[in-house]
Amino acid sequence: MPEKSMIKTEKLCKSFSVGGVQQHIIKNLDLDIYEGDFTVIMGSSGAGKSTLLYALSGMDRASLGRILFCDKDITHFTSDQLAIFRRRHCGFVFQQIHLIETMSVMDNVLSAGMLTGQNKKRLVQNAKQLFEQVGIHETLWRKFPNQLSGGEAQRAGIVRALINSPDMVFADEPTGALNSASSDAVLNVLTQVNRSGQSIVMVTHDMKSARRGNRIIYLKDGSICGECDLGSYVSGDRERHEKLQDFLHRMGW
Amino acid sequence: MIIRLVKSNIRNDFGQIISYFLILILSVWMLHTGLMILFGYGRLYAEKQVELNGSDLVIRTLSDSAQEMAQLLRADTSIRDYERYEIVNKEVTYRPDGYEEGSKNGYAERELNVLFEPYGEWGEIEAPGFVEQSAEEYDNPIYLSLYEKTNLGVELGDTFHCQISGKEYSFTIAGFFEQIITGGMMEVAFVSPEQYNEWREKLIKDMGNMGDMEYGIPYLYCVRLAGGENDAAAGGELMTELGNRGIMGYVVTHSMTVSQYSYMQNIIAAILSAFALVITGVSLIIIYFKISNSIEQNITNIGALKALGYTSAQIRLSMVLEFTLTAAVACAAGVGISYGTLPFLEPRLRHFAYMVWDYRFDPTALFLTVVLIVGAAMLVSFFGTKSIVALDPVQALRFGLRAHSFRKNHFPIEATGGSLTWLLALKASVQNRKQNIMLVGLMLVVGFVSTFSVFLGYNTIYKK
Ligand SMILES: Nc1ncnc2c1ncn2[C@@H]1O[C@H](COP(=O)(O)OP(=O)(O)O)[C@@H](O)[C@H]1O
């Protein structure tokens, strides 16, 4: 089955001016992200992974080149156009989670969901279902984010990312600040969500997380150094694990 | 959706919101009360003049010029109508109950210059409007103005002990009336026609003994002007005319009386409103800085909201609403308190106002207060949040506070001695210096205002 490209970049460049000097972080990147994939972007710290993710997700604008999202050219959208675009098309999961501390967990999810003008009753229903799905019990819904453990908060963050049924979920090191057990829970949720058809792009620099993806892209100094097709995640698959290890080894990880 | 954000914002800034709220209540109370007084008394005298059929001007002369006056007043086309009252003018030494000679216990005697008129013998113009009247009949009744009631602190049925021309009198207070010119500074009182005639005959007899032809019984001409005539101008012309004809007398106009009666209220209203505006101004400046501070502190929240797809306008709206709603609630509370305090304030004002102000709901005062306070809060929060527009979500999420706050690093830790906690406290306090200065400034203003108001209030209201 030919895969459908969801996001396409053409000669994407991103540079920052630091003290008057242009620093090129993403360099002439041609990349397709496919529908239904769990795409993992790997690379060492400072390789430009996050910068790329923000450009792909319409959070930041390209310095040069083009970005097509669902065949729509978002390259020259204004900030407000991008914001409105993100509501429907993008979900975000951050390393620092970034739930709003002065809102209950439920309100955090609803304040994202209401942006798309959904029917409130259905929205709440939907939120409850998603909470159940990621294993956040009803007793936690009315709590504030700082009353939750890191893993619970991150799973609530995933619910917020999913509430508008986005075309793509973008996750920037979602387990970077979590302990091992919480990480596994969060990764299980992401795997499960992907299996139900949700496209995901995840940035990580840790192999345990990377293993969850079916397609690994390795970024080095703002260019794609190589990529590896792993196939769908199966827990405890030795062969798959070795393939990934081998790939990363070749990439000089 | 936005309401959820507003609630979250309020929770976030709760401490500041509360102090802002309390300060605004104070301003609203002062501003609204000031405006109520200004507009209320501004309308009061005009309304009372219509209600009581008060004169536009009152001319006081003596009986010997009666013919010439009649001629003069009839010839004057600006005069629509007038009535003449005969009066007996007496120096009255009022001695309150419990008065003792030479005592300093507060029951001091009071010197009054009273124009006596016979009860019941009045016409249409400048007739007394009775607000209280005793059902009982008294032997020797006296009817005082409502002003005199507050001035002397007397009640219906009280005995009015006094000394007039060296003779002791004991009246019973049988009623209180309202009238603008004669019920205020021109201290008219009504006594029984018998009492009045006794004094009048005595006066005529004394005049005869002295053989003084210039002398006469005092007359009050209470004049209503034709529509569209200006009482001050007409009063001026009449004064000149009296001078030309060599008639002894003077003219008191409605507008002159009103400006004297409302002098103190205008000052109080002006002071209240001015202080209210100063406090509001200062608190709004604080809010302006508080908003930029709050944006800095919540930069990652704002970044996250933008990432979710909130537009800058929506985020701004949530903050503008936060402060505007607070101001609106403060307005409601302040206006409520203002109406709640008027029953205590109004009686104190009667000393200057010479009239009872039965205040009503005043839409103009409410409207102005709301527009000024809520409008200012809206404007300030609108401009205070303009930095949100340029705030880049990626930068905000990535670097948080560091990305947008280029504060100077006061007391670098590596170069300053002392314990770490002390150092951190020092750093924090220096970084909040702007806020601290504003706060101290506000405290000073509030302190100054309250001290001054108490001082002013004490001097003008209680010590009078
Ligand atoms: N706004 C910015 N201004 C200047 N440099 C930036 C900015 N954002 C990112 N960079 C730089 O770009 C490089 C790549 O950053 P990033 O994309 O976060 O890398 P990664 O996520 O792979 O660790 C880093 O060297 C970082 O310092």
Ligand SMILES: [Mg+2]
């Ligand atoms: Mg990164």
